[in-house]
Amino acid sequence: MSIKNVSFGLLMAFVLAVSPLTPVAAAPAAAAPKGATTQLIQAAKSEGTIVSYGLPNSWVNYGGLLSGFNKEYGITHKDTDMDSGTIISTLIAEASSPVADTTDLGLAFAKLVEDKNLSKPYMNSYWAEIPGYAKDPKGRWSAAFYGVMGFLVNADKVKNVPKTWDDLLKPEYKGTMCMKNPRSSATAQMAVLASAFAHGGSETNVQPGLDFFKKMVDRGIPNGVSPSSANIQKGECPITVQWDFEALRNKDQNPNMNLKVVIPADGTVAGLYIQFVTAGAPHANAAKLLMEYEYSDKGQLAYAQGFVHPIRTNVKLPADLLAKFPPAAAYKSVHFPKDYVGLDKAGSAIADGWTLIAK
Secondary structure, rough: OOOOOEEEHHHHHHHHHOOOOOOOOOOOOOOOOOOOOHHHHHHHHOOOOEEEEEOOOOOHHHHHHHHHHHHHHOEEEEEOOOHHHHHHHHHHOOOOOOOOEEEOOOOOHHHHHHHOOOOOOOOOOOOHOOOHHHHHOOOEEEEEEEEEEEEEEOOOOOOOOOOOHHHHOOOHHOOEEEEOOOOOOOHHHHHHHHHHOOOEEOOOEOOHHHHHHHHHOOOOOOOOOOOOOOHHOOOOOOOOEEHHHHHHHHHHOOOHHHHHHHOOOOOEEEEEEEEEEEOOOOHHHHHHHHHHHHHHHHHHHHOOOOOOOOOOOOOOOOOHHHHHOOHHHHHHEEOOOOOOHHHHHHHHHHHHHHHHHHH
């Protein structure tokens, strides 16, 4: 989806010119009770509405989540669908007269949110259940869900389904792989980062990923097609490198195709998405109540129905939904970036490095 696909490096230039989780942090001494308080619910209902940027119905099942929120609290919702760069620039431009109450951005934008004071600190009542690397200690942002970089394989077009990044180097996969351009796509940058983790790199050392993709380009593995649901359906993308939630959605929407979702066994990366109450939110109580709902069991389930992974690992998902995901063991290879400043720089480094690869 283009909505979350702006390049980190391009955004910074514009504005300034995702396994086993770490142990859950200990609950604060005066932890709030789970769920919204009566006072917050009443205050939010009196506001009556919430305005968001970049939460369209089709993005990770926000349509289902917000429908549930409206049904439970009677609060209406209005969204303006924007890409991440436009969200950031609009929040900055509207600082003196805010319009939006909340938004959703990739973890790499967390430092920019902090530096530009774009959020109003709020710790929801599930705060202690959020891993430390998925939240700001000051409550300025937190991540409610994540995706994992993987492969969508059309098994009718590919005889041997690749299981690892290194498998993709085999001659049999020449001209079969679709991916977006890392010079402009954050998703593609995360694909390179995932291969970096698989080859000993990290968010602060992306060179192993660039080196690996250089080998793939030299061997003609990429076919030059930018993946979309349409060209996957037409069979033009035998192997697509994309987030597992995109792959799982494509598989779910095309039950008559022999599509396989693969989590690379040699290593991959999680992509976390952060939410926050915007600074000066006109409907701040409604935004806080939405935060409560997003991190509640109902909200976490709604995200999972959009094929992303809830951040709260103690939320139980129904068996029929779990069956649509790869088995839990497949996710043992997932690395969770913990240096969000390094993650932002990684995007720029990958975009710059790709220029040399693509020559």
